[in-house]
Amino acid sequence: MNEPVLRLSGIRKAYNPGKPNEVVVLRGADLEVARGEVVALVAPSGAGKSTLLHIAGLLDTPDAGEVAIAGEVMSRQSDRRRTIIRRQEVGFVYQFHHLLPEFTAIENVSLPQRADGAARAEATARAQGLLESVGLGDRASHRPAALSGGEQQRVAFCRAMANRPKLLLADEPTGNLDPATSDTVFGALMALVRETGLSALIATHNLDLAARMDRRVEMRDGGLVPL
Known part of the structure; x- marks a missing residue:
């Protein structure tokens, strides 16, 4: 059996x-996300889904329990290794795009690659x-x-995919639209996820969007x- 991505x-x-x-x-939450699987995390505001996503993405640590990404148990890793995994293996998309306003769309998508050591030409071409x-x-x-809200969020999706992560974590990615x-932006996200074959855990309270995911x-x- 293949090791789950998360x-x-x-x-x-x-x-x-x-x-x-x-x-x-969180009181003992358990979850596995298989390779290539897109899972909807459904919960109302304030239920703790952002906390769960932050723990899954190594932005926060649990009081108890284990997080494993691509088979690596995070509690056994050094801080440096956790940072590398977070940068290379995990992509984040938030409800607000958080793009850097002084940079163009292509520069925003290039920056994570440049931070990870990619050459300028390579990063620009991928972006x-x-x-x-x-x-x-x-x-x-x-x-x-100069971009619409939907366009800004699509740029944010591209930025999350820039370093070819194994796992995408999205927190209400269309909540501000x-x-x-x-519907259009979510379709673009799903197409990009399917094309790249990565796994995704997407938090939403929109049951129509949740129904379009695998589980x-x-x-x-x-x-x-x-559910």
């Missing part, structure tokens, strides 16, 4: 532990190809302020259950 085992997380205002968010794949080839030289734009899990009482 495995979460018994993840627990609380804020202000042991204090009167302690908030327990252009990614932008063309989501219909933004002719917008590559535009800065974020109107329904028609959301759905719901956050309930600090755990994850099939």
Whole structure:
């Protein structure tokens, strides 16, 4: 059996532990995401899905439990190794695009590659190809302020894919868009994911979008259950 790209085992997380205002968010969450699988993480705002995604993407650490990415158990890795894995193996997309306003679209997509040691020409060529794949080839030289909300988010998708990660984590990636734009942008994201064959865990409260993914899990009482 192939090793899952993401495995979460018994993840627990609380804020202000042991204090009167302690908030327990995760109570032993378990999840596996197989290679090439797209999983919808369904939960209302405040249920802890962002916390789960941050732990899965090595931006936060659990109080208990294990995170494994492509078979590597993260608690056994050095901080340096965790940083490399986060940079090379995990792509992030947020509800807001977080593009750097002073850089063009192609520069925003090139930057993660340059940070990982890619040559300028190589990074630029890949960035252009990614932008063309989501219909933004002719917008590559535009800065974020000159792009629509949907275009900005598609650039953010390309940036997340820039270093050829194994895992994409997306937190309400179309949450700031109107329904028609959301549908178009989500379609572009899914096409890019399918084309590259990577795995994805996508948080959403939109059940219509969730139904277009391979599998759905719901956050309930600090755990994850099939939906």
